[in-house]
Amino acid sequence: MAVRGRPRSFDRDAALAHAMEVFWAKGYEATQLAELMAAMGINPPSFYAAFGSKEKIFLEAVDLYLATVGAGSMKALAETANARAAIEAMLLASVDIALASPTSGGCMVSLALVNCQEQNKPLRIHMQELRRSTTSFIVQRLRRGVEEDDLPKEIDVERLASYFATLMQGLSLQAQDGAERDDLVGTVAMAMGVLEYAENRQP
Amino acid sequence: MAVRGRPRSFDRDAALAHAMEVFWAKGYEATQLAELMAAMGINPPSFYAAFGSKEKIFLEAVDLYLATVGAGSMKALAETANARAAIEAMLLASVDIALASPTSGGCMVSLALVNCQEQNKPLRIHMQELRRSTTSFIVQRLRRGVEEDDLPKEIDVERLASYFATLMQGLSLQAQDGAERDDLVGTVAMAMGVLEYAENRQP
DNA sequence: AGGATTATGTAATCAAGATTACAGAAAGGA
DNA sequence: TCCTTTCTGTAATCTTGATTACATAATCCT
The missing domain is CATH 1.10.357.10 (Tetracycline Repressor, domain 2)
Known part of the structure; x- marks a missing residue:
């Protein structure tokens, strides 16, 4: 069965990659969600729907870092x-x-x-x-x-x-x-x- | 000429030493003024009168660190x-x-x-x-x-x-x-x- | 086409944390 | 003793930053 509802308008993987860059550059606490979302090109509701919270996206970003850069x-x-x-x-x-x-x-x-x-x-x-x-x-x-x-x-x-x-x-x-x-x-x-x-x- | 006004009720050096400990343990940004002042045993007005700001007391704490511990x-x-x-x-x-x-x-x-x-x-x-x-x-x-x-x-x-x-x-x-x-x-x-x-x- | 479902943008909300206002207290000097 | 000065405690204020409300838009399924 196909996906219901309005499709997401951004590429989740690409957004996560951008988020990783920001976390990498600034660390966890010094990264502000406003900046993170700007870098990802999305707004708060899209962010929370797709990633849950600052903590959760950080964990995903670390996984991505380990899988690629690290x-x-x-x-x-x-x-x-x-x-x-x-x-x-x-x-x-x-x-x-x-x-x-x-x-x-x-x-x-x-x-x-x-x-x-x-x-x-x-x-x-x-x-x-x-x-x-x-x-x-x-x-x-x-x-x-x-x-x-x-x-x-x-x-x-x-x-x-x-x-x-x-x-x-x-x-x-x-x-x-x-x-x-x-x-x-x-x-x-x-x-x-x-x-x-x-x-x-x-x- | 002697010092005018109500004398300060705490030992500035001792308070600074306590502040240094907190900064040392937690770093600059993760240190909250509330905790810092609690460790120093003083309230906000005393803190600002004696040390100026979070940034200034940090610089003093670093100097103290270098002069003693470091x-x-x-x-x-x-x-x-x-x-x-x-x-x-x-x-x-x-x-x-x-x-x-x-x-x-x-x-x-x-x-x-x-x-x-x-x-x-x-x-x-x-x-x-x-x-x-x-x-x-x-x-x-x-x-x-x-x-x-x-x-x-x-x-x-x-x-x-x-x-x-x-x-x-x-x-x-x-x-x-x-x-x-x-x-x-x-x-x-x-x-x-x-x-x-x-x-x-x-x- | 119409209803269900999920995403989006704008604009709140809510909490935390640094800093200041204000009234009272403790000194020195006249 | 009374005035000036400087400190202290309590309680704001003010900003910043994470998170959510709400109305609207885009898709799928019937």
Whole structure:
């Protein structure tokens, strides 16, 4: 049976993509619905009918971010052959993400919900879980690297993973502060020295 | 000539210290004046008479933070003899800071004004400048390290400095996500590997 | 064509949060 | 003691921002 009633006059997916850009650029709380709706090209009733609330559309925007923008770094991590190269590819991908949009600096998952009000704690916790899962992906990739003899058995994969996760979050803050690509890539190169060191120290 | 009029009934410095704690824990925008005044133990007219506005008291709170809490890491950087040890001491001090208050996670300068509204951009830029000056302190310390033969001449001090600055900011985000001291200290240890590597590679 | 259904635009509403008004209180100085 | 000055508590005010009411428009189904 076909859809009843007046059809919606805008493209929901396109509107969501615009909303994601705004949330990415400004974070959750600093984004005002008026601006969001202007960017989406729709009015309040259309917004609420299609997306429910600010909180709900934010969750959708995060999902979209993860599926599109954010997917690059996890894909690089999983699909690059050597563990060391995989980590480097992940970091460089996250540099690309951090510099991707001219208006936004840094990763949306890292930065969209820092310092929030009490009422938004649940959202904050959701983002925190996403960040944790990133770290655990890194752990898994390093473990695989050890299994595949890319890395010495002695290394502490948990510690290394939280080191790289910390660095990625730092890159986001740097990008938000207007760091140039060269700066970020340079930092990644320095950071990789740690793994190089671990490899060379291999007995 | 003595002070005219009714004397103020609260300790301005103590009130400011309380305000700093709240800003530190919640960031600038998420801090509501009602909560701030409650923490300070004063009412609106006293607040405005003594501090002027939310923006002005925030700037005072940041100054106080830098003079007290934040001073530790820069002091460690400047006063530790060997350059490598100085960097490590700075990072460990910033771990202490990040874990200092049970309510707050991370450095106030790094996190208090991420993702702000257009109207607060000036404050954000102020914080950005403070962060930049931290990085340039690190640069200077590394230069001194090269001069004092703590570090090889070949190292790129700018790049190293932004690497460590990035890492420190990452530590703040990790702390805000509830990282334990062991995690942060472990990350610092990993991070220092980069300098160890640079030193050992010295021709 | 006419009724049911769902979307749209304009204009409220409603709450929260920063800031100020006003009357009373506590000091110093004449 | 009385006047001036500056602070304090209670209670507005004023703005901003999220959400909803209502009348109208566009579609499907009969």
